[in-house]
Amino acid sequence: MKLYYTNTSPFARIVRLAILELGIADRLEMAIADPWTEESGLYRVNPLEKVPALELDDGRILVDSLTIAEYLDRTLGGNRLLPVDPEGWVAERRLAALGHGITEAGVARLIERLRRPEPYRWAGWDARQKAKMVRTLDLLEGEAAGFAGTDPSLGRIALAAALGYMDFRFADDAWRDGRPRLAEWYEAMSARPAMQQTMPG
Structure with a gap:
């Protein structure tokens, strides 16, 4: 492959x-x-x-x-990232989808900023995508206890990639402000060797 x-x-x-x-x-x-x-x-x-x-x-x-x-x-992985039982699958896939959605909104913002000619850029589009990211981050701050820990799973991986992307492309958004539990979780997750080896740049 x-x-x-x-x-x-x-x-x-x-x-x-x-x-x-x-x-x-x-x-x-x-x-x-x-x-x-x-x-x-x-x-x-x-x-x-x-x-x-x-x-x-x-x-x-x-x-x-x-x-x-x-x-x-x-x-190849022996079902280590995603549970096979229905309830576990739903919880993990939901977290993965939320992380993925944050990333989708971020990429939409980046394309608007960097790829669309300046005369055609729409500030309302950026604001709408940013609002999606903020709402989802706030939701996850409230649910942080549900995905505590750093054992690799599809949901944790997708969320960690999303937060890393925010640091990489949208540092000015200061996503950690007002979200101490999410920030603490990400700091621990970021220490994993796989996270260090795949830092964007």
Whole structure:
């Protein structure tokens, strides 16, 4: 299998974290592919021209970071990141989706700022996406006891990638302010070797 990624993609970081935490890095080939340049040839592999993209041994392509991470967990990881019981699955997948949603809103803001020509930028769009992030962070601050600890799981990985992306791209948002439990959890989670090895930049 072959994973296409970039070092700065928070979505790709979810998969890279999963690979490291599962200890399966030797089972995959890794290839950097910039989705913003045709020279990378990513569109030939993934018609959506997005990372991450996982090319399976039979040539099929999996897209979407949570889907890829779950597939790797099921096929190579022994179901260590996502519980198989329905209640555990719902709780973990919900946390992963919330973290993923924070990242989606952040990427939408970044594209508006960096990719759209300045005369066409819409401040209301940035404000709307930021509000989504703030509401979700506030929700997770109130639920922090439910995902306490740093044992790797799909939800914790997705949330850690989202918070790391906020530090990387939106440091001025000061997401830690007023969210001490979430900040404390992230500080502990960030100390994991996999987190250190996948810092964006």
